[in-house]
Amino acid sequence: MSEPKSKPQLREKGRIMSASEIERTLVRLAHEIVEKNNGADHLGLVGIKRRGVPLAERLGSLIGGIEKRPIDTGVLDISFYRDDLSTHDVRPVVVHGALGFDVNDRNIILIDDVLYTGRTIRAALDALFSHGRPRSVQLLVLIDRGHRELPIEARFVGRTVQTTNNEIIEVKLREIDSDEQVLLVEHIV
Template identity: 45%
Template structure:
């Protein structure tokens, strides 16, 4: 059973508001880069970059980061085999990185993404932008930019759909 709580227009508005907040907090777009966590975080980062282009007439670098190799639930033997590789085609050293994801839940995905980012360079700072913060943190992670706070029960799931992969824009709570 799914209940839509955010439609396409509301999602667009939330991303635009987040874009304005990013510009304000960073005092412009100088040294700004967007890094989305694959898959939907990357598409959200692309949309924010498009908003920045329209608002500030600037092209902000956008990259995608795959955190699967950085998960904390891999066996040690498998972790030892992993070679951390360059994932971004631009340097993040001394840049203001906005890490973008669709849903913030326990914080474990963000922890893995931070490890992956640090393997790519040494940013001046990292801010976290999430479309949905659903609570239930297991790690001390707090987003800087939030599209929508959606309190949930542990047995519920937040499903973000995006036209790029799901042929529609919406956010639903699934029980």
């Protein structure tokens, strides 16, 4: 009989973004999306569950305010086979479900909180294309921490943070965590 795995011990190293910095970053990203897409015609935002969803909803509201019309937002559910916060050998798995709008011939902005190895985005792209054929797909992440295992690059980045493989970026959003900040934490060895 194997012993249960203990939860990893984590230590906070510092705060990367406060609530106000997250909000200012999202405002900037909303303007960048509108600028790089020549407005919001044919635009759709798709958040990767969990924390990509509230980011997509916030960006949809911001872009809707800029463009004076509602912006379609949808949800992709990507789950992981894992039992702790370790990111080693984590395999993304798509949970099939309705996206929320038709992606065919749309400019889709795929949204996640942190870009790390690229495996989540790879799984999300497969899931997205199972819903239809977008005109284009652009990636937006709040934090890009490097360490890519796949050739995936975000077009829109809130902040780039250099990390070690022992460090974790922890994004907390009020809709999910009742808190609002981005932290750098590390495994205690």
